[in-house]
Amino acid sequence: MANQAEKIRSINTPGWDGVNSTADTVRLNNLSEQQSMDLLYKRCFSTEAGQEVLKHLQSITIDQPCWIPGADSSFGYSREGQNSIVREIQQRLKRTENG
16 A cells, blocks of 8 residues: 555656556656656657657647637637647657756
């Protein structure tokens, strides 16, 4: 059973690793798995084709409004979910530059 400190660390793990975690299954030794996955993202998106794909994803998500006045509020939640996928890719790429 995880103690309180492990629960706090697990939900604060960067990116989706923390969001999708449960305190009983994610431990701090997950860092090497996260770094390995970050490197896979880097290999994929550091190519010319990968850069074009990422640029396209950003143009159809982050660069667009999440919500416009008069639209149902659930549209904004859905759009922000799309944005978070692109931000996840960007964050993983950024971590490989710093580590």
